[in-house]
Amino acid sequence: MNSASTHAYDHARTTPRALATEAVHAGRDDLARQGLHAPPIDLSTTYPSYDSRGEAARIDAFAGDGAQPEGPPIYGRLGNPTVARFETALARLEGTESAVAFASGMAALSAVLLVRASMGLRHVVAVRPLYGCSDHLLTAGLLGTEVTWVDPAGVADALRPDTGLVLVESPANPTLAELDLRALAHACGSVPLLADNTFATPVLQRPVEQGARLVLHSATKYLGGHGDVMAGVVACDEEFAGRLRQVRFATGGVLHPLAGYLLLRGLSTLPVRVRAASATAAELVRRLAADPRVTRVHYPRIGGAMIAFEVHGDPHEVIAAVRLITPAVSLGSVDTLIQHPASISHRIVEESDRRDAGVSDRLLRMSVGLEDTEDLWADLDHALGERAAGLPREWTKDEGPALSTGRA
């Protein structure tokens, strides 16, 4: 299957295609010519070759610029043809030259930090909230980095000669706060802006078009889409991708080929899934915002399938009462998930930092799936419990729950 392998690395394609078309066809363009329909899963860890001089030259080339070695693969940590199909497809969807896949979203973020730290650029500027573990990785300085937390308006002033990265999420996990990526990219100057696009997906937002240099995904979420694969990916220019591949090779956070296959399959339905779930989410937001048991609803202007809301009552009781909705951390699956960020996804963030970032103890985060809207509402309505005694039956405009689009 060496010809299949080399074709999987072939990025050349000229005719522009719509996102929905790319989602189905990118990374598969060579298949029909080979008489294949489903992409092959190449589980090889190593690749026999009688030409060790040639392999030496290709390894030297990789050590130079990290370009995906031409010709047959060499070893699993240097690249895998099935994973490369997913990388090609995701790069097309995000509108970047390249993408580099990792074993998880955190492995992907770690690789970005290591690329910059290895250049002596250990300082990171970041805007809260971030996903809890991203916050923790930076706050704890586990990779030898130092973080300065700022408001979006404070990015430019926080930059130092050793600043290697500006890290943001928009919409952010878990509050769905939105940032002006274009303004941020401008404030970053020559420092790369990394936008974690896990929540929006390229269906709703392509951060490179707004000036971000790096786009990160926890592919565990919407890209996989079915709650059965862990992965991360960074979409970026080929120069940065080369550095990421070198770090991936040296540190080993590779994506398993079977995961690469599942992700490629997940991408083909990404636009359909995101649009359908977003429509349901928008309707649930409308109902939650009108509900006196709910004090605040967060929903981004760009839409999407993530909702955050604060309740009058005990959020733990809501989690305990859902029956159709799955009470679980994570997001982006075909089924609707609900979780309490202060207890789970953002537990590892220190309480005061968490609260300062707008993650209140009453906040619930819901990832809307593909179930019927009425069934979901029936479950939510039940889980929210009795309409609490003492609450006014009719809310005036000022007393009623606030719908926050949360642009920071």
Ligand SMILES: *Cc1c(COP(=O)(O)O)cnc(C)c1O
């Ligand atoms: C889940 C998540 C991550 C981490 O990804 P893993 O695949 O769990 O390692 C990073 N960023 C965001 C926004 C996430 O939701």
